[in-house]
Amino acid sequence: MNKPLVAIVDDDPTVLASLVELLESAEFRTRSFHSGEALLAYGLEGVEVLISDIGMPGADGFELRDLVRQADPQLPVFLITGRHEIADQDRARGIDGFLRKPFDGHALVAAVRKALSDRQS
Amino acid sequence: MDRRGGSQEPPLTKAVESAKLVERITGNAWATDAIGNFIYVTPAALAPLKASLESLNSSGWRRIIHPEDYDAAAGAWRRCLKTGEHYSVEHRMRRATGVYGQVRSSGQPTYDVDGAIAGWYGTFIDIDAPPRTLEVELRERERQLQQLIDSVPALIWSTMADGTPTYVNKPFTEVTGATLEDITAPDRSASLGVVHPEDRAAAREAFLRSVASGTPYIQRYRQHRADGNYHWTETRAHPLRDEAGLIVQWYGVSSDIDDLIATQDALRESEQQLQQLVETLPALIYCALPDGKPIYRSKRLREYLGLNLEETDGLGKTRLEGTLDAVIHPDDLVEVKRRYAHSLATGEPYLLRHRLRRFDGVYRWVETRASAMHNGDGEIVQWNGICLDIEDQVNAREELSRAQENLTRSSQAASLAELSASIAHEVNQPLSAVMNYSSACQRWLTAGPPNIERALKALDRLVQSANSAADVVSRIRALFKQSTDKRDSAELGTVVRQARDLLAEEAGRRRITMNVEGESGLRLVPFDRVQIQQVLVNLMRNGMDAMASVSSERVLDIRAFRAGDMVRIEVKDRGRGIQFPDKIFEPFFTTKDDGMGMGLAISRSIIESHGGQLWAEKNEPLGAILVFTLPLDVAKMP
Numbered sequence: 001m002n003k004p005l006v007a008i009v010d011d012d013p014t015v016l017a018s019l020v021e022l023l024e025s026a027e028f029r030t031r032s033f034h035s036g037e038a039l040l041a042y043g044l045e046g047v048e049v050l051i052s053d054i055g056m057p058g059a060d061g062f063e064l065r066d067l068v069r070q071a072d073p074q075l076p077v078f079l080i081t082g083r084h085e086i087a088d089q090d091r092a093r094g095i096d097g098f099l100r101k102p103f104d105g106h107a108l109v110a111a112v113r114k115a116l117s118d119r120q121s
Numbered sequence: 122m123d124r125r126g127g128s129q130e131p132p133l134t135k136a137v138e139s140a141k142l143v144e145r146i147t148g149n150a151w152a153t154d155a156i157g158n159f160i161y162v163t164p165a166a167l168a169p170l171k172a173s174l175e176s177l178n179s180s181g182w183r184r185i186i187h188p189e190d191y192d193a194a195a196g197a198w199r200r201c202l203k204t205g206e207h208y209s210v211e212h213r214m215r216r217a218t219g220v221y222g223q224v225r226s227s228g229q230p231t232y233d234v235d236g237a238i239a240g241w242y243g244t245f246i247d248i249d250a251p252p253r254t255l256e257v258e259l260r261e262r263e264r265q266l267q268q269l270i271d272s273v274p275a276l277i278w279s280t281m282a283d284g285t286p287t288y289v290n291k292p293f294t295e296v297t298g299a300t301l302e303d304i305t306a307p308d309r310s311a312s313l314g315v316v317h318p319e320d321r322a323a324a325r326e327a328f329l330r331s332v333a334s335g336t337p338y339i340q341r342y343r344q345h346r347a348d349g350n351y352h353w354t355e356t357r358a359h360p361l362r363d364e365a366g367l368i369v370q371w372y373g374v375s376s377d378i379d380d381l382i383a384t385q386d387a388l389r390e391s392e393q394q395l396q397q398l399v400e401t402l403p404a405l406i407y408c409a410l411p412d413g414k415p416i417y418r419s420k421r422l423r424e425y426l427g428l429n430l431e432e433t434d435g436l437g438k439t440r441l442e443g444t445l446d447a448v449i450h451p452d453d454l455v456e457v458k459r460r461y462a463h464s465l466a467t468g469e470p471y472l473l474r475h476r477l478r479r480f481d482g483v484y485r486w487v488e489t490r491a492s493a494m495h496n497g498d499g500e501i502v503q504w505n506g507i508c509l510d511i512e513d514q515v516n517a518r519e520e521l522s523r524a525q526e527n528l529t530r531s532s533q534a535a536s537l538a539e540l541s542a543s544i545a546h547e548v549n550q551p552l553s554a555v556m557n558y559s560s561a562c563q564r565w566l567t568a569g570p571p572n573i574e575r576a577l578k579a580l581d582r583l584v585q586s587a588n589s590a591a592d593v594v595s596r597i598r599a600l601f602k603q604s605t606d607k608r609d610s611a612e613l614g615t616v617v618r619q620a621r622d623l624l625a626e627e628a629g630r631r632r633i634t635m636n637v638e639g640e641s642g643l644r645l646v647p648f649d650r651v652q653i654q655q656v657l658v659n660l661m662r663n664g665m666d667a668m669a670s671v672s673s674e675r676v677l678d679i680r681a682f683r684a685g686d687m688v689r690i691e692v693k694d695r696g697r698g699i700q701f702p703d704k705i706f707e708p709f710f711t712t713k714d715d716g717m718g719m720g721l722a723i724s725r726s727i728i729e730s731h732g733g734q735l736w737a738e739k740n741e742p743l744g745a746i747l748v749f750t751l752p753l754d755v756a757k758m759p
Contacts, residue, residue, distance in 0.1 A: 012550050014586055018557035021579050025564035025572075080553075101553035105560025 004116055005029045005046045009039050009064065010053040010080075015101075019051060026109040036064035044071055048119075049112050054081040076115035078108070135231040136240030137161045143244045151228070152242040157202050160240070169217030187213035187221050194226070205230050205238050214245065218258040223249035276375040278304070282360075282368040284332045285309045293375070298347030317343035317351045328358075335360055335368055341382075344375060353382035405487075405508035411501045413441040413465050422508065427480025450476035450484045468493050468501055474511065485512035522626060551590035558583035610754065611650045613643045613681055613688060620657035621679065624665070632675060633665055639681035643688050644757045648731050653751070656724045656735075660692040660747045663720065667696025667745065687733065687750040695744040702737045724749075 006028045010016040013034070020030045028049075033039040036052065036059035050068055054061035061079045068075055078097035097115070099108065136152040137160060144150035144163050152161040159174050167173070172181045186194055190212035201208040208228040213221040228243020270277055271291035279288040286305045294300050297315045306312040316324045320342035331338035338358040343351035358373030399406050405422035409415045415430055423429060426448055433443030441461070449457045453475035464471040471491040476484040491506030558579045565576035621637050628635050661677060668675045678693040699705060706725045721735075728735040728749045735749040 014554045014589065015550055015557075018554035018561070018582065018586065021561040021575075021582065022557040022564075025561035025568070025575065025579070101549040102556045103553065105557045106563075109560070109564075 003027055003029045004048045005031060006049045006051060006112065007031050007033065007039055007044070007047045008051045009033045009036055009056070009061075011035060011056045012053070015053070022105045022109065023051075023112070026112075028112070035059070036061075036067075039064065040067065044068060044075070047075070048116060049076045049078070051078045051080065051108075051112075054079050074119060076112070076119065078111065078115075134160065134240055135233075136242045139231060140242035140244075143242065147244045147246060150242065150244045152240060153228075154240050155202075155230075155238050157198065157241065170215075185215050187215070189213075201228070201230075202241075208241070208243060211248065216258070218255070218262075220258065220261075222247055276354075278373045278375075280311060280358075280371045280373070282332075282370065284311050284328065284371070286311050287370070296347060296377075297345050299345065315345040317345070319343075324356075331358065332371070338371075338373070341378065344377075352377050352379040354378060405510070407506045407508070409441070409491075409504040409506065411465075411493075411503065413439075413461060413504065415440055415444055416503075425479055425510075426477075448478045450478065452476070464491065464493075465504075471504075471506070477508070477510075485510055486515045487511060519626065523630070526627060547593045548590055551586045551593065554586035555583055555590065558586060609650065610644065610647050610757075613645055613690075613751075614639055614641060616650050616654055617657060617679060617681055617690070620654050620661060623654075623658060624661055627662075628665065628677070631665055631669070633668060634674075634676045635661075635679065636676065637679045639679075640683055643681060643683060644754045645688060646732070646752050646754045648751060649727075652727045653731070656727050656749065657690070657692070659720045659724050660749075663747065664692050664694030664696065664745070667694045667698075669696075671696055673743075683753065684750070686753055686755055688753050689748060689750050692747045693740050693744060694746075695740065698739060698743060699737050699745045702739075705737060706735070 006023050008016060008019045008023070008030055009032075010019065011034055016032050016034070020032050023030050031042070031047070033042065035056060039050075040059075050065070052061040052064050059067070061081075065077045065079065068077065076097060078099060080099040080101060080103065097111065134152070134154075136154070140150040140152035140161050142150075149163040149166040150161070151159060151163070153159050159177050162174060162177065167177075170181075170185060172185070177185075183191055183195075194210045194212045197210045198208060200206065209225065210227075211223060211225050214224045214226075215221050224245040225248050226243065226245040228241050230238040231240050231242065233239040273290070274292060275290075276293040276296055277288075277290040278286065278293055280286050286301055289299070289301050289304065299315045304312050304314050311325075311328065313321050313325050313328070324340050324342045327340045328338055330336075337360075339355070341353065341355050344354035344356075346352055354375045355378045356373055356375040358371050360368040361370040361372060363369050400420045402419070403421075404419075405425055406417075406419040407415055407422055408417040418426070418430060428444070428447065430440070433447050434440055436443045438446065442458075445454065445457060445461070457473060457475055460471055460473050463469065470493075471489065474486060474488045477487040477489075478484050487508050488511050489506060489508045491504050493501040494503045494505055496502045562576050562579040562583065565572040565579060617637060617639060621635055625635070657679075661679065664677050665675075668677070673695065676695055679691070680693075681688060681690045683689075706721050725735045728751070731751055733749055733751040735747070738746040738748055740746045
């Protein structure tokens with residue numbers, strides 16, 4: 001069985017690399033992008049989960065989520081942010097896959113696994 | 122020839138006898154001798170001429186005949202004397218009244234027994250009018266006077282001594298539409314029917330008073346016009362007295378002054394409008410003489426001050442001085458007087474803001490402006506002033522500066538919140554990497570079999586991320602270390618005074634007395650005056666906040682003095698003191714509900730970046746002292 005593919009978008013290379021390391025340690029395949037535009041240019045072929053930073057130049061996490069959902073409405077999307085005040089904003093409420101930095105890496109891995117199994121069932 | 126005649130008893134010559142015969146028929150006659158000298162003239166005709174025979178024979182005759190007719194008459198007479206022809210000439214002859222009348226003068230010679238001319242006799246006959254008596258002459262003159270009176274463009278009337286109307290001239294009737302009958306009451310008194318009903322009683326009273334006292338009458342009233350309107354009229358009447366001083370008539374003349382009155386009314390109305398304008402302008406207006414003596418105050422100003430012009434008189438001062446002493450705030454009085462004196466002396470406009478005592482004893486801020494009014498020669502004739510109550514404006518301005526202060530404080534708070542959010546974000550990025558790597562490291566180690574290589578690699582990245590978090594903290598600290606090019610060598614005293622001025626309004630509002638004392642000439646090594654001022658403001662405001670709830674005297678002392686190579690600046694309050702003197706400089710430590718707990722932490726960073734120190738001490742008997750030091754520029758110190 002193939003390992004599921006997780007697409008990761010973050011403009012901070014340190015955070016991006018650490019997320020890749022985390023998900024690879026949990027036996028996922030990863031594809032990392034420095035911006036939402038880079039992801040869209042590459043395409044969503046084979047992507048089963050999307051993890052994206054919110055505050056980025058160009059398309060932010062919310063816009064990216066809306067765009068990919070148009071192509072794949074069921075795609076699990078996780079948004080993460082370092083700015084706490086954004087987490088309190090109205091449009092961030094009611095989203096399951098929403099995480100504040102710093103977060104527990106194990107919790108993220110567990111959440112991704114759950115989303116994948118929910119989708120398969 | 123007998124040349125005697127005139128008053129003497131003449132010998133009755135044939136000429137005289139003939140003349141007397143003619144006299145019986147025509148009423149007058151004359152006789153002369155052979156060469157033309159009068160020897161008889163009818164006495165009744167001679168008397169009114171106030172002439173005698175002698176005077177007629179000298180030059181009198183010439184005076185009686187109209188000058189234009191004299192030469193012809195005299196020429197004809199000389200010819201007749203020469204030739205003996207009958208004399209018959211028409212000429213104008215002066216009468217007793219002084220008026221010339223046309224007469225035909227005719228005469229013929231008498232002859233002696235030898236047939237020679239012995240004398241002449243003749244008569245003169247009025248040919249232009251029936252013979253006039255004195256009464257007729259008077260009537261003529263009266264008629265002429267009447268014509269004169271009727272053609273004068275004035276309304277003329279007369280009454281008897283008792284006021285009974287006797288006459289109105291033609292213009293009077295034409296203009297007023299009233300005849301003599303119309304202005305005569307049934308009891309023969311003056312009806313004053315042409316006087317406007319509203320003015321009639323006053324006019325009658327005045328007229329009767331004049332009639333009774335014999336003093337001239339003058340009255341203005343509206344007088345009826347033939348077209349039904351009324352015109353303002355001024356009527357004057359004077360009495361005519363006889364030789365005994367008794368009044369025989371009153372003569373009056375009425376002049377139409379409607380245009381004059383209309384002009385006066387318009388002028389008065391215009392004056393009233395101006396007055397109303399001045400009185401209703403929402404400003405306090407006054408006028409003064411060139412020496413400054415107040416001579417007018419608008420109603421609003423009178424009501425505002427509760428003072429009339431004269432009320433400050435009689436205090437042994439000039440009115441200006443008395444007024445100023447009474448209404449100007451004692452603290453402003455010297456300046457107001459100085460400026461007034463300057464303007465009065467130079468003619469320059471006056472402008473000053475000061476406090477003015479209102480009628481209720483409350484002093485309010487006003488702005489007073491006055492300028493000189495000049496006449497055609499450029500001399501000052503009056504000072505006109507306006508005074509605007511700007512108390513509300515002043516209050517609004519204080520309100521505004523308070524709002525600005527609040528805004529500044531809240532924007533400071535906002536920027537601190539922004540700063541802390543940025544700090545959180547900056548720190549969170551490497552921190553989340555640290556946590557991701559630690560989770561990954563754990564997974565690589567707990568995997569079966571453990572992936573030591575990847576675990577070590579993740580651990581290495583983890584350390585890198587932790588270091589970058591430390592870098593962030595260093596960068597933040599560096600933010601407070603301003604570059605040295607912003608620093609200058611300002612005098613410390615100036616910076617302290619500016620900080621005090623910034624907070625003066627707030628201190629007044631919070632009833633806090635600020636005392637600033639310090640050595641002069643304290644020269645610091647170049648420093649960032651904005652940052653040091655921020656520290657001072659921060660410490661001073663903390664001190665005020667500390668005294669917010671105390672009931673004792675609220676005093677904030679700021680002192681600056683030299684201590685070795687440093688200057689020591691103390692901010693002392695008399696509040697409740699500091700409970701945690703060690704913690705107050707830690708970031709995010711606060712004892713205030715609305716505080717961020719960053720003020721003292723940042724202040725300490727600033728002072729330390731300037732090579733000084735900031736700490737807290739206990740004030741005795743109560744309160745706290747916040748002390749900071751800054752290095753002196755010893756080289757530049759005296």
